[in-house]
Amino acid sequence: MILCITHSRDTYTIDLVQQRLQQLGHASFRFNTDEFGTRYQLQYRLEKTGPSYRLQHGDTVIHASDITGVWYRKLWELETPPNLDATYIPAFRKEYNTALHIFLDSLDVPWINPIYIDHAVGSNKLLQLAFAQAAGLQVPQTIISNHAVDALQFYDACNGDVVVKLHGALSHTMDGAGAFFPTTRLRKEDTAMLESLSACPMILQENIAKERELRIAYVDGDFYTGSLKAPETTDWRTSIVQWQQFMLPAAVEEKITNMMRSMGLYFGAIDMILQPDGQYVFLEVNPQGEWGMLQKYLDYPIAAAIAEKLALRVTQR
Known part of the structure; x- marks a missing residue:
């Protein structure tokens, strides 16, 4: 069973x-x-x-x-x-x-995913970025801080082109409904509010130029990728979206596979950006991330892949 x-x-x-x-x-x-x-x-x-x-x-x-x-x-x-x-x-x-x-x-x-590995990776986005970088993926400059001076120095180092987001999600639905704090562009007039970081540490990242936003359902070496034309906002959950099927380059898939295996994950919902110059930038992986919208709107057999991969591991054990 x-x-x-x-x-x-x-x-x-x-x-x-x-x-x-x-x-x-x-x-x-x-x-x-x-x-x-x-x-x-x-x-x-x-x-x-x-x-x-x-x-x-x-x-x-x-x-x-x-x-x-x-x-x-x-x-x-x-x-x-x-x-x-x-x-x-x-x-x-x-x-x-x-x-x-x-x-x-x-x-x-056999587990997909082992629970303690799942929690360790999912709760540490800087660890994810380190694994991604080690696997050869491009990653954005990033800090997590509760100190306004640190944040302002980072803001200036990125020429004022920075986004802020929470480390954890407030919403757990596949459409992003409910309470959540979207990834938000930090404007110059907002920097005075950075003093409030002492109440809630946040992630600051350099803003990455977007051609398309990618949500990748990775299932033990298989890839199911949905893409969105980059919206005006910095978080796709605040926009009306139309998912499209997308094929990652083989070299990017190989790097992602190496990253996931290094982390000990069999499944993950991965967010990446395709830049206008054709470069791929890794943002994060959520071991419990949503993928139902990719199955529903793009007809990807993600559920079948999860079941088949787990069943195979059970029979081979």
Whole structure:
């Protein structure tokens, strides 16, 4: 059985992956992690033969020993019971998160992606840039700072052509709906506001001239790339977009593959820029990034690729 880790509000992509797994002859179990503390029962026992882990949802019971592979799509914040005294919420979340990771740590099977590698890479964009640079990809000048003087010096070094963005996303949907802070061009009149960095460290990057913006779904050596004509704004999620299929040069694909393998990732949603002069610039990789819009609007078989790559790793193990 293949465990599919997601959350209760996930739609479309999770269904497509599970459908393809079923076609390949692999049963799967959808694990909505936000409901772990409200809709699941868990049990851990140390028996004479070793540890035993069990997870139950309704009438369905799965044992850790039955799981042959894991598709790690997303880990979500725990729901709390509506009648739980607020005093006990911190303990509830702490203990359930501990129990959850005890269960996940027991799964010594193929993962896409391994959860701790996924978190380590996804939470460190400067690390990503270092891996990309080491693989031969072009990357923008970048700093993360909470200090206005640093930011102003960087702004001047880039001749005032700088964008600012948060390190983490506020929105987790494939259309960018909901609260988010878009990548924003820093204007001269905005620099006085950099004193507020002490309240929220931010990423500052040199602004890269754009011909096209690229979102690449990388699946263990396979590439599914969507492109957008560069919008007037600096973040495509603030514009009406029309995705187009795009073919990356073989040399760029090879460098990306080397980067992903160096990081230990089998999947990632990669953002790059194609400049007017034909150069490709790497921005970031999100190991849990959205790709449903590429499947939906460009008819890319990304879900099938994820299922097939994981099934292959399971059978070859």
